[in-house]
Amino acid sequence: MISVLLVDDQDLVRLGLRTLLSSEDGFTVAGEAADGLAAVQQAVALRPDVVLMDVRMPGIDGLEATRRIASLTGTRVIMLTTFERDEYVFEALRIGASGFLLKDTPPVTLLEAIRTVADGGALLSPSVTRTLIREFVTNGPRRLVPHPRLDQLTEREREVVALAAEGLTNQEIAGRLVVSPATARTHVSRAMIKLGARDRAQLVVFAFQSGLAT
Known part of the structure; x- marks a missing residue:
């Protein structure tokens, strides 16, 4: 309930x-x-x-x-x-x-x-x-504020975070990168843990603030 x-x-x-x-x-x-x-x-x-x-x-x-x-x-x-x-x-x-x-x-x-x-x-x-x-x-003014732990992300994790910021689901990310949904989900989860994101919404915010998403 x-x-x-x-x-x-x-x-x-x-x-x-x-x-x-x-x-x-x-x-x-x-x-x-x-x-x-x-x-x-x-x-x-x-x-x-x-x-x-x-x-x-x-x-x-x-x-x-x-x-x-x-x-x-x-x-x-x-x-x-x-x-x-x-x-x-x-x-x-x-x-x-x-x-x-x-x-x-x-x-x-x-x-x-x-x-x-x-x-x-x-x-x-x-x-x-x-x-x-x-x-x-x-349209709004935006000053990039890179996440202090951004350098802990692998290149693939950065790519996955950027795709998540586009609003893509794990299934869609998997299709874009030609990997399994489980692999995409793992990359998203690891990125969230490394950046301390409470959920996917905050992960997207970090992506925009850090310049991973434009």
Whole structure:
């Protein structure tokens, strides 16, 4: 059973999410919060598997709430927004969010996203996430800050990290490099361990910051 904390300042949005999750097997709503501060308090007290976090809220926003939750708990956060181009996308992933979805995402996609994140994955394959990251990195000012342990990666691991930053799955990386999916998965895992990435989303952030992805 995947427990989910719903965070949004609009009652109607929380009601819709609660109704959706309550109607599906395998999900339970751990609690709700209408602002960022309450979200942090609830996340610490309830320790849900996943938080669905609105970006823009009164008080502390979703970005700051996500930073605090990531530093205090092992809970994973999916950011929700109504904006297709949100300047907070890259920063949200950098500070600990495991994914980013638009609020008009189809219910079946949202449910699969929650399952993916709860299982330790990251929302990097959906085209909207790739587009948001690419647009932000391409159009916004970016100063390269190479990871201090970047030199520990082998050339193949650097190549794999760059492909992961394109949003490719392990299967797709394997096809691109003409290796087995297991080999691709091993390279990704080793790169994450060497760089201390909490999940695939943060690995992608490191790739952009270090110049492995452009």
